[in-house]
Amino acid sequence: MLCWARACRLPRGALGPSTPSFSRVPVIRSSSNGQREGKPRPLPLSYRLLDGETTLPAIVLLHGLFGSKTNFNSIAKALAQQTGRRVLTVDARNHGDSPHSPDVSYEAMCQDLQSLLPQLGLAPCALIGHSMGGKTAMLLALQRPELVERLIAVDISPVKTTGTSKFATYVAAMKSIDIPDKMPRSQARKLADKQLSHAVQDMAMRQFLLTNLVEVDGHFQWRVNLDALAEHLDEIMNFPPQQEPYSGPTLFLLGGNSHYVCPSHHPEIRRLFPGARIQTVPNANHWVHADRPQDFMAAVQSFLV
Numbered sequence: 001m002l003c004w005a006r007a008c009r010l011p012r013g014a015l016g017p018s019t020p021s022f023s024r025v026p027v028i029r030s031s032s033n034g035q036r037e038g039k040p041r042p043l044p045l046s047y048r049l050l051d052g053e054t055t056l057p058a059i060v061l062l063h064g065l066f067g068s069k070t071n072f073n074s075i076a077k078a079l080a081q082q083t084g085r086r087v088l089t090v091d092a093r094n095h096g097d098s099p100h101s102p103d104v105s106y107e108a109m110c111q112d113l114q115s116l117l118p119q120l121g122l123a124p125c126a127l128i129g130h131s132m133g134g135k136t137a138m139l140l141a142l143q144r145p146e147l148v149e150r151l152i153a154v155d156i157s158p159v160k161t162t163g164t165s166k167f168a169t170y171v172a173a174m175k176s177i178d179i180p181d182k183m184p185r186s187q188a189r190k191l192a193d194k195q196l197s198h199a200v201q202d203m204a205m206r207q208f209l210l211t212n213l214v215e216v217d218g219h220f221q222w223r224v225n226l227d228a229l230a231e232h233l234d235e236i237m238n239f240p241p242q243q244e245p246y247s248g249p250t251l252f253l254l255g256g257n258s259h260y261v262c263p264s265h266h267p268e269i270r271r272l273f274p275g276a277r278i279q280t281v282p283n284a285n286h287w288v289h290a291d292r293p294q295d296f297m298a299a300v301q302s303f304l305v
Contacts, residue, residue, distance in 0.1 A: 040108035042115035046097035049120065050080040050087040057149040058086040058122040059304075060113075062133025064287075065167060065236060066209060066224055068096030075289055078297060083304060088122060092133065094225035101225075104232045106240055109136045110143060117147055124149035126304060130289065131156050131260070135239055141246040142272060150249040151273070152303060154296075155258050155286050157265040158272050161237045166200075170209060171230045173199035179220040188220050189213060242272055250276040251303045255284035255291065277303075 048069055052058070059079055061072040069089035080087040091098040092109055101108065113136070117123040127148045129137030134156035141148040177195050179188050192213055196206045214223045229236070250273040254261050269276055279299055284291040 040103055040105065040111040042111045043093050043099045043101060045093065045099075045112050045116055046091040047116065047120075048076070048089045050076060052080055052086040053084045054086070054121075056083070056085045058088055058125045059083070060088045060090065060117070060122065060125045060127050062090060062127070062129035062137055063092065063095070064131030064133050065229070066095070066170065066212060067130075067133070068211065070096070070211070072289070075293065075297065079300065082297075082301065085126075085304075086122065088120065088125075090116070092136070094228055096223065100228065102228050102231075104225075104228050105235060106136055106139045110140045113140055114144055114147065123147040126150050126152070128152040128154065128300065129156075130154040131286065132236060138246075138272070139240060139242070141248065141250075142242045142244065145246050145248060148246070148248060150251075150303070151246065152251045152253055152300060154253050155255045155260050155288050157252065157261045157269055158239045158242070159265050159268050160239060161260060167237075168230075168233055169199055170205070171226055171233065174209060174212075174222055174224075175226050175230070177222075181220075182218045183220070185215060188215070192220075245272050245274055247275060249303070251299070252276055252278045253288060253296070253299055254278065254280045255286055255288045256280045256282040257284060258286045258288075260286055 046069070059076075061069075061076060063069060063071045069091045072089045076087045076089050079085065090113070093099060093101050093112055094104055117125060124147055127137045127141065127150070129135070129152070131154070134153040135158070137148075137151055138153055138156075138158050141151045173196050176199075177192050179191055183191070189210055192210060193206055196209065200206050200209065212222050212224045213220060252261065252269060252273075266278070269278070281288050281292050281295045281299065284295065289296045
């Protein structure tokens with residue numbers, strides 16, 4: 001497990017590559033039993049903020065399971081340039097450069113954002129979340145509606161995700177990887193890809209998972225907290241029961257070739273998000289923003305107007 005994570009913010013006025021500042025933050029070590037006590041304590045998340053017009057609600061992008069803020073690099077830059085808004089991308093706890101914790105609950109991930117967004121002066125924001133990030137975004141809107149000006153949930157719904165996920169297989173495959181120390185990075189990636197291929201046949205998925213392979217002092221390891229994710233995968237697939245609806249503008253943006261959101265989910269979507277629109281992007285799978293980036297951008301920009 002990584003022993004530190006980076007928290008960064010781009011300098012004011014930066015829309016392209018620049019030199020961010022970094023600060024080291026400690027990893028929260030897993031306890032022996034992984035139990036949670038009381039209200040979740042927010043963690044200092046790693047983020048990247050592109051500057052823009054402060055009179056407009058900022059756009060906040062939340063990635064899915066095994067992802068990181070870099071998944072949205074191109075989308076974030078395009079949104080900043082085309083809308084003139086501030087755009088924030090964030091690494092969820094146990095992902096990317098953010099700290100690790102045994103608590104992987106959506107309540108904990110919401111607490112992280114409840115701390116970060118006001119700290120950066122980004123509330124209320126236009127909140128966009130994909131998959132796991134979409135569930136975090138939905139829960140934040142439901143529990144703290146004053147922080148969310150409008151909401152986009154990308155190919156996910158406020159019900160338990162079943163029948164479509166191979167995430168348990170991915171976790172097991174990643175945990176089984178064995179790479180010798182001091183191996184050149186290019187060779188290490190090829191070896192990891194070969195070992196993953198026995199359980200993960202899809203090359204694009206393997207490449208996505210391999211974005212988490214990092215080298216620390218000559219030792220290769222996964223930057224995602226596989227132990228915590230494996231232990232609480234059922235919790236990540238679920239969604240906390242909620243009673244009070246979110247009345248703000250909401251868009252459920254679905255992949256036309258994906259089966260993550262079914263018609264049977266629509267009643268719960270309508271109950272919790274009575275103002276929701278449901279829109280489908282043709283020829284897109286679960287990773288809508290990666291499969292059809294132009295259609296994704298068009299849908300987002302139309303909804304922001």
